[in-house]
Amino acid sequence: xxxxxxxxxxxxxxxxxxxxxxxxxxxxxxxxxxxxxxxxxxxxxxxxxxxxxxxxxxxxxxxxxxxxxxxxxxxxxxxxxxxxxxxxxxxxxxxxxxxxxxxxxxxxxxxxxxxxxxxxxxxxxxxxxxxxxxxxxxx
Amino acid sequence: xxxxxxxxxxxxxxxxxxxxxxxxxxxxxxxxxxxxxxxxxxxxxxxxxxxxxxxxxxxxxxxxxxxxxxxxxxxxxxxxxxxxxxxxxxxxxxxxxxxxxxxxxxxxxxxxxxxxxxxxxxxxxxxxxxxxxxxxxxxxxxxxxxxxxxxxxxxxxxxxxxxxxxxxxxxxxxxxxxxxxxxxxxxxxxxxxxxxxxxxxxxxxxxxxxxxxxxxxxxxxxxxxxxxxxxxxxxxxxxxxxxxxxxxxxxxxxxxxxxxxxxxxxxxxxxxxxxx
Numbered sequence: 001x002x003x004x005x006x007x008x009x010x011x012x013x014x015x016x017x018x019x020x021x022x023x024x025x026x027x028x029x030x031x032x033x034x035x036x037x038x039x040x041x042x043x044x045x046x047x048x049x050x051x052x053x054x055x056x057x058x059x060x061x062x063x064x065x066x067x068x069x070x071x072x073x074x075x076x077x078x079x080x081x082x083x084x085x086x087x088x089x090x091x092x093x094x095x096x097x098x099x100x101x102x103x104x105x106x107x108x109x110x111x112x113x114x115x116x117x118x119x120x121x122x123x124x125x126x127x128x129x130x131x132x133x134x135x136x137x138x139x
Numbered sequence: 140x141x142x143x144x145x146x147x148x149x150x151x152x153x154x155x156x157x158x159x160x161x162x163x164x165x166x167x168x169x170x171x172x173x174x175x176x177x178x179x180x181x182x183x184x185x186x187x188x189x190x191x192x193x194x195x196x197x198x199x200x201x202x203x204x205x206x207x208x209x210x211x212x213x214x215x216x217x218x219x220x221x222x223x224x225x226x227x228x229x230x231x232x233x234x235x236x237x238x239x240x241x242x243x244x245x246x247x248x249x250x251x252x253x254x255x256x257x258x259x260x261x262x263x264x265x266x267x268x269x270x271x272x273x274x275x276x277x278x279x280x281x282x283x284x285x286x287x288x289x290x291x292x293x294x295x296x297x298x299x300x301x302x303x304x305x306x307x308x309x310x311x312x313x314x315x316x317x318x319x320x321x322x323x324x325x326x327x328x329x330x331x332x333x334x335x336x337x338x339x340x341x342x343x344x345x346x347x348x349x350x351x352x353x354x355x356x357x358x359x360x361x362x363x364x365x366x367x368x369x370x371x372x373x374x375x376x377x378x379x380x381x382x383x384x385x386x387x388x389x390x391x392x393x394x395x396x397x398x399x400x401x402x403x404x405x406x407x408x409x410x411x412x413x414x415x
Binding site: 019021022024025026028029071102103104105106123124125126127128 | 196199200202203206207210211212213214215217218221247250305
């Protein structure tokens, strides 16, 4: 299952999650169901930010979509969003963020509601069903 | 001894060395005692409020930490189900997934239970259409494509309706998910109709399905904690208990009409606490 013309929708998608299994599942499904050609996999918010900064001079390498976990040690998903906001426009221009979490805390949902970079809140795991919804929306 | 605060005020009013008759002094001492007690209660209630918030965060964080590994497992199981060529492996994965969903469902019920236990009635504005659309959407995702239950929603609401949002959504979510879970699997057109008429006084809510129904002699027990009618489905016995508890807190009412094999109707009244 891929996008209508048979090609993946995005060139690069980033997944930020401290749990190995969840990165594994997301990476595999992102490729398998034609969301993206390649996956940039980061196990912490800090590592992700460093990567994004390092791409400033080479926007070709930037992701167009970021799947962001909320509960992570050191810097959580909200901490990432605060730092993300400070990044230069060129880095953020062609990118959307989607929260990917198991959290049911209404506060977590409220917190990202007004955030202009976050387009959706998805429940883990990132499986075929959720990807189908994403593809549906992007048509 | 008078409370220092009171003592100071009296001095301000009567001068440094004020003299009051014994009778008045005794009265002032009583006032002073009551004042001290009041201050203590104030401190205690503030502490309670903080504990309540901590508990709520604790409940969310425990339920998250319990569910996170389950969703990881589900992810791997789904990949295996899709990719394996062994029928038996696929079947085993299905069994595992069923168990995971059962545990997840139980954690969600316990979370709801904790939320409803500590529910302080808030007067949130409720848009029933929005709330029910949301619930239906979520349930569709949870049930994936396994069920073909037609969810019909009809809401008549013109005025502002206030009640506790968390409470009302616990009630509706449980009733609608029950209607889906206990659908008649042999029926071609399983449905659940949700009808809401909200007025200045109350909301009348009807949740009607053509599912497996509940026999008359068991209807008295369905609101009991951990009571389950059938072993076939993966219920926890908490859902309707929670519904009843929450409705009591909202000062509402619930009635059930049901016939085995025909379906069930739950009728609910929730008072509108706008302007109360």
